[in-house]
Amino acid sequence: MWPFSSKRPRFAPDRAFPAYAHLPGTTPHPFREPEGHSYGQSEPEPPPLDVDRAEDAEDYLFGFDLLNYGYFWEAHTYWEGLWHAAGREGPVADLLKALIRIAAAGVKGRQGVNGGVRSHMSTAAELLRGVKTTTGRDTMAGIGLGDLAEHCEGVAADTPDGGPHPDLDGARWDWTIKPRW
Numbered sequence: 001m002w003p004f005s006s007k008r009p010r011f012a013p014d015r016a017f018p019a020y021a022h023l024p025g026t027t028p029h030p031f032r033e034p035e036g037h038s039y040g041q042s043e044p045e046p047p048p049l050d051v052d053r054a055e056d057a058e059d060y061l062f063g064f065d066l067l068n069y070g071y072f073w074e075a076h077t078y079w080e081g082l083w084h085a086a087g088r089e090g091p092v093a094d095l096l097k098a099l100i101r102i103a104a105a106g107v108k109g110r111q112g113v114n115g116g117v118r119s120h121m122s123t124a125a126e127l128l129r130g131v132k133t134t135t136g137r138d139t140m141a142g143i144g145l146g147d148l149a150e151h152c153e154g155v156a157a158d159t160p161d162g163g164p165h166p167d168l169d170g171a172r173w174d175w176t177i178k179p180r181w
Contacts, residue, residue, distance in 0.1 A: 011064050011179070012065055013065075015062050015065065017065070017066070017069060017071060018030065018037040018038065018071060019037040021070050021071045021072065021073065021074065021171060022036075022073040022074060023073070023111065024073065024111075030073075030077075031043055043077055044059055044077060044078050044080075044081035046060075046085055047085060048082070048086055048092075049085065049086060049092060049141065051095070051140050054141035054179065054181075055142060055179070055181045057082075059078050059082060060079075060082060061179075062078055063075045063078040063082075063099065064176075064179060066078060066103075067102065067177060068173070068177065070106070070110075070170070070171045070173075072103045072105075072106030072107045073107055075099075075103040076103035076104055079096050079099045079100045080100055082096050083096040091131045092141075094130055094131050095127070095140055095141060095145075097127055098123075098124040098125075098127035098128045098131070098148070099124075101120040101121070101123050102121065102124050102177070104116070104120045105117045105120035105124070106168075106172075108120060109165040109168050109173075110168065112163075112164070112165075114159050114161060114162060114163075115161075117155070117156070117159045121152040121153070121155045121156035122153070124148075125150075125153045128143075128146070128149035129146070129149045132146055132149070139180070141179065142179025142180050143177075143179055148177065151175075155167055
């Protein structure tokens with residue numbers, strides 16, 4: 001299904017992955033604890049995302065690398081910085097909020113909280129459909145809004161009440177999101 005596949009491309013290949021994928025309650029908080037992989041650094045504060053030039057926005061692209069390789073909490077952090085830069089309201093902010101929710105669903109899946117996966121994926125789908133309706137666009141910032149909404153709805157629908165999540169391959173989704181330009 002476009003734009004999802006099991007191949008894992010890199011969109012910001014010059015950026016190194018963190019030493020570990022943070023899992024709240026299990027690993028040190030990356031920014032706040034001395035053992036954290038980003039201790040002493042500031043959380044990302046990127047400039048606002050230009051959705052018509054998103055392929056040039058390295059923080060946006062690195063978020064996909066992080067998500068696709070199982071660094072869900074870290075992807076959330078990068079996209080949250082962009083969400084703040086977008087003013088936290090409006091279509092661009094809602095697109096970013098949907099990506100944040102997908103990343104949060106990954107965290108919940110790794111924690112075994114399948115209700116959280118379902119909730120976050122359902123909300124992501126609603127946000128994406130809202131962006132599509134509000135803007136009249138099928139694609140924004142390289143994301144097929146309807147396609148990704150449908151994918152999120154499918155993941156939510158296929159999420160079991162308990163046990164390991166069927167879409168997790170170890171500590172990462174068994175699918176990737178690939179923006180298209």
